[in-house]
Amino acid sequence: MTLAHQPSMWDQDEEASLGPLDGHVTRHELSDGAWVDHLPGWVAGSDEVLEVLLGDIGWREDRRQMYEREVAVPRLLRWYGGRETLPHPLLTDAREALNRYYEVESADRFVSAGMCLYRDGRDSVAWHGDRLGRGRSADTMVAIVSFGSPRPLMLRPASGGRSLRFPLGHGDLVVMGGSCQRTWEHCIPKTTKPVGPRVSVQFRPSGVA
Secondary structure: OOOOOOOOOOOOOOOOEEOOOOOOOEEEEOOOOEEEEEEOOOEEOHHHHHHHHOOOOOOEOOEEEEOOEEEEOOOEEEEEOOOOOOOOHHHHHHHHHHHHHHOOOOOOOEEEEEEEEEOOOOOOEEEEOOOOEHHHOOOOOEEEEEEEOOEEEEEEEOOOOOOEEEEEOOOOEEEEEEOHHHHEEEEEOOOOOOOOOEEEEEEEEOOEO
């Protein structure tokens, strides 16, 4: 796969590394028991990871039925189970760091790693909550680490209301927790602005999709 991307102007580290979580994560308390943690630039040297993720790691294009025709899902997908080796060792380190940080808050451990490749502004994901499996009835967490050109992660109450915007790219971290998957929705909207590729790595506990 060949996708041109613009390196970060601010992150000049050549080797990827993780910053600290303690004392650096900002929590945003939402309604109905939902919350979002945010840490920009958690991964330094994130372009090194992006180069690997834009390679041949088994990306697939899914298709879905829409009314009377089948259409391509507007992004590429790759899913790693808990026993699969992730394509870059920093991702394994990130999952373990998140498990250590959140172990006091939840007995759930992040296991799987779902990945989405947004090739340009035409790729997107519609409003939704991760409500398959245990997320339908129980509090869960989904941690997202982003690589590449920033795209806004939008959140809004499922019952309606003002949306929130978190620009994510170049090693940024966001964690959605509490009732967030049941009571809020999130999306990555399309854009007509010229943007490069972005890879979203989503760590989830077992039984959450």
